Amino acid sequence: MRVGELSKRSGVPVPTIKYYLREGLLPAGVLTSPNQAHYDDEHLRRLRLVRALVDVGGLSIAAVRDVLAAVDTRDDSLHNKLGAVQEAISQPGSVELDPLAVEDVQAFFARQGERECADVTESNVTHMLAAALSAARSVGHGHFRDLLDPYLEGLKIIAQADVEYIARQGSRDDVIEAMVIGTLIGDTVLKAVRRLAHAQVSRDVIGRVGNEPAAN
Amino acid sequence: MRVGELSKRSGVPVPTIKYYLREGLLPAGVLTSPNQAHYDDEHLRRLRLVRALVDVGGLSIAAVRDVLAAVDTRDDSLHNKLGAVQEAISQPGSVELDPLAVEDVQAFFARQGERECADVTESNVTHMLAAALSAARSVGHGHFRDLLDPYLEGLKIIAQADVEYIARQGSRDDVIEAMVIGTLIGDTVLKAVRRLAHAQVSRDVIGRVGNEPAAN
DNA sequence: CGCATATGGATAGTGTACCTTTCCGATAGC
DNA sequence: GCTATCGGAAAGGTACACTATCCATATGCG
Numbered sequence: 001m002r003v004g005e006l007s008k009r010s011g012v013p014v015p016t017i018k019y020y021l022r023e024g025l026l027p028a029g030v031l032t033s034p035n036q037a038h039y040d041d042e043h044l045r046r047l048r049l050v051r052a053l054v055d056v057g058g059l060s061i062a063a064v065r066d067v068l069a070a071v072d073t074r075d076d077s078l079h080n081k082l083g084a085v086q087e088a089i090s091q092p093g094s095v096e097l098d099p100l101a102v103e104d105v106q107a108f109f110a111r112q113g114e115r116e117c118a119d120v121t122e123s124n125v126t127h128m129l130a131a132a133l134s135a136a137r138s139v140g141h142g143h144f145r146d147l148l149d150p151y152l153e154g155l156k157i158i159a160q161a162d163v164e165y166i167a168r169q170g171s172r173d174d175v176i177e178a179m180v181i182g183t184l185i186g187d188t189v190l191k192a193v194r195r196l197a198h199a200q201v202s203r204d205v206i207g208r209v210g211n212e213p214a215a216n
Numbered sequence: 217m218r219v220g221e222l223s224k225r226s227g228v229p230v231p232t233i234k235y236y237l238r239e240g241l242l243p244a245g246v247l248t249s250p251n252q253a254h255y256d257d258e259h260l261r262r263l264r265l266v267r268a269l270v271d272v273g274g275l276s277i278a279a280v281r282d283v284l285a286a287v288d289t290r291d292d293s294l295h296n297k298l299g300a301v302q303e304a305i306s307q308p309g310s311v312e313l314d315p316l317a318v319e320d321v322q323a324f325f326a327r328q329g330e331r332e333c334a335d336v337t338e339s340n341v342t343h344m345l346a347a348a349l350s351a352a353r354s355v356g357h358g359h360f361r362d363l364l365d366p367y368l369e370g371l372k373i374i375a376q377a378d379v380e381y382i383a384r385q386g387s388r389d390d391v392i393e394a395m396v397i398g399t400l401i402g403d404t405v406l407k408a409v410r411r412l413a414h415a416q417v418s419r420d421v422i423g424r425v426g427n428e429p430a431a432n
Numbered sequence: 433c434g435c436a437t438a439t440g441g442a443t444a445g446t447g448t449a450c451c452t453t454t455c456c457g458a459t460a461g462c
Numbered sequence: 463g464c465t466a467t468c469g470g471a472a473a474g475g476t477a478c479a480c481t482a483t484c485c486a487t488a489t490g491c492g
Contacts, residue, residue, distance in 0.1 A: 002489095004438065011312075015481050018440080023479095035440045035487050045355070052351040054479095055311045058274070061479070079418045086411050095271045096227075125415075129408035135268040136401050139261070141394065143381075144401065150377035151402075151409050154370040159413035161366035163421060165359075178357065183414070185352050185360065186367075187407050192345035193367050194406070195302050197375035198399070199341075202295045205379060218460095220467065231452050234470080239450095251458050251469045270450095277450070439488070446481065453474065460467075 003029075006039045010047045017047065023061055025050050025068065049177065057184035063091060071176055078175065085180055090124035093131055097121070101133035104145040112152070162186060219245075222255045226263045233263065239277055241266050241284065265393065273400035279307060287392055294391065301396055306340035309347055313337070317349035320361040328368070378402060 007014045020026045026046055029037030046068075053059045053067060066088035070081060102120050120126045136144035162182050169175045223230045236242045242262055245253030262284075269275045269283060282304035286297060318336050336342045352360035378398050385391045 002439070013481080014439095016479085019480060022441090029440095031440085033439095033488065036438095036489080037440070048354050052355050055309060056348050056351040082414065082418050086415070090408075090411065093271060125408050125411045129405060129412075132272050132401050132404040132408065135272040136397060138264050139268050139393070139397060141397050141401075143384075144397070144405075147377050147381055147398075147402070147405070148409065151374055151406060152413065154373035154377075155406070155410050155413045157370035157373070158367055159410060159417050161363050161370075162414065163417050165363055168359075177355070181352060181355055181357050181360070182363075183411070185348050185357075186363070187410075188348040189345060189360075189363070190367060190371070190406060190410070191403050192306075192341050192348065193364065194371050194375060194403075195306065195341045195399070196345075197368065197371045198298065198378065199302070201375050201379050202298050218468070229452085230468095232450090235451060238470090245469090247469085249459065249468090252460080252467095253469065434492090436491095437489080440486100442484085444481100444483075446479100448478085448480105450477090451475085453472100455472085456470090458468075460465100462464090462466105 001039050001044075002037065003039065006044060006047065009044055010051070012047060012051060020047070020050060023065065025061065025064055049180070052181065053184060056188050057089065059089060059184070060091070063088060067180060071180060078172075078179075081176060082179055085176075085183065087124045089180075089184060090128050092124055092127055095131040095134055097127075097130050098134035098137045100142065101137055101145075102130050104133050104148070105130045108145070108148045111149070158190070217255050217260075218253065219255065222260060222263065225260055226267070228263060228267060236263070236266060239281065241277065241280055265396070268397065269400060272404050273305065275305060275400070276307070279304060283396060287396060294388075294395075297392060298395055301392075301399065303340045305396075305400060306344050308340055308343055311347040311350055313343075313346050314350035314353045316358065317353055317361075318346050320349050320364075321346045324361070324364045327365070374406070 001009070003014055003017055006012075007017055010017075012020075017026065021028060026043060029039040029043065031037050050064055050068075053064045054061070059067065067085055070084035070088050073081065073084070076084070097120070105120050105126060120130045133145055136142070165182060166175055166178045169178045217225075219230055219233055222228075223233055226233075228236075233242065237244060242259060245255040245259065247253050266280055266284075269280045270277070275283065283301055286300035286304050289297065289300070292300070313336070321336050321342060336346050349361055352358070381398055382391055382394045385394045
């Protein structure tokens with residue numbers, strides 16, 4: 001197909017597709033003449049993936065490029081690829097870390113008996129965690145760290161489901177894409193369902209009229 | 217204090233504070249002369265909250281304004297306030313909904329025996345859920361909906377911890393702020409811990425060399 | 433063949449969001 | 463009195479994600 005049909009089938013405007021081609025988010029089509037190129041279903045699939053990452057995952061164009069680069073790297077174990085994808089989709093942010101929050105993270109790691117984690121800032125993921133706890137501290141919620149253990153408990157169930165979902169995929173390529181989709185779209189789904197769970201608990205516990213805590 | 221000290225104590229540049237004042241994210245200080253104003257610890261606290269919402273929560277200035285408006289509304293039950301805050305922090309996004317994904321959401325609600333949910337788009341939260349499932353479908357992951365139930369199972373533990381954390385707060389104002397912090401910073405913490413859980417499972421299950429699924 | 437439409441490629445422009453800079457006259461505080 | 467800072471307003475700047483324009487060429491229909 002040519003770019004017009006690619007646009008029609010994906011819902012992405014032609015100029016945007018050209019932009020993605022320029023930015024390296026889509027591989028170039030096969031040139032049949034100096035100004036004619038053919039695109040196939042792989043391009044369509046990739047284009048839809050890009051839109052999912054941008055629209056639902058909220059990734060920047062640069063982050064999408066990093067994710068796709070990690071996905072397309074062939075000479076890596078799945079474990080390494082997961083790590084690369086995770087780094088790519090976890091942009092650092094510009095929050096300065098509170099040393100106490102860093103200690104909280106290290107204590108959390110020690111409690112779980114996991115890796116050494118000498119430097120929290122060496123990974124975007126641990127940096128994100130430390131940054132979030134730092135922000136909580138800055139608004140007087142130093143005890144937010146107490147939620148780490150129950151969070152992990154609930155997330156074990158969720159991560160288990162994630163892994164089973166990924167294992168259900170057929171080819172290695174599908175596994176990798178499911179990893180990306182499952183992580184990023186899963187984040188959004190988790191956010192939404194968590195809010196629904198909050199609303200449910202709120203209705204059950206504090207929603208009854210006249211059953212509120214004393215006013216300040 | 218005046219704006220200079222507010223800046224020093226919060227780490228936010230003076231022009232940015234002025235910008236937030238213009239945008240209504242911070243209440244004006246008390247004028248002692250036509251061009252002198254005093255700010256107190258409430259301003260500092262609010263400023264740090266704004267930065268936490270922007271830096272960690274990733275909210276836009278407009279969304280922060282909506283959240284603060286919901287927080288500052290006094291004549292509402294806690295349940296209603298939670299709903300207002302949730303709506304404010306869940307921006308719709310521009311994904312068109314797949315009718316099949318909408319059915320998935322409705323089936324999920326029916327399974328949980330919860331509210332009617334006649335219109336999925338009436339709430340930003342359900343819209344976000346339907347949009348995420350729509351995006352999953354667009355990349356060939358229609359079965360992603362199967363994760364909703366295990367997600368909810370894990371999130372029940374997490375939401376329980378959230379509610380207990382909120383209940384631990386003293387005043388009604390603290391409860392409301394803990395709701396905002398807990399929801400938004402909690403999202404980021406959940407994201408980070410989920411990635412750590414993935415990495416842990418990945419190391420245990422598929423990380424061993426030579427123990428990978430067959431190549432495509 | 434003729435001709436409107438579409439194409440690939442390059443360059444420039446648009447709109448939004450979030451600040452910064454600059455300016456002003458007035459005030460603080462030594 | 464003098465310098466730094468202030469509040470307030472307006473203009474400027476930067477980054478990002480497109481979007482529009484242009485051009486020579488190619489397609490495809492009649």
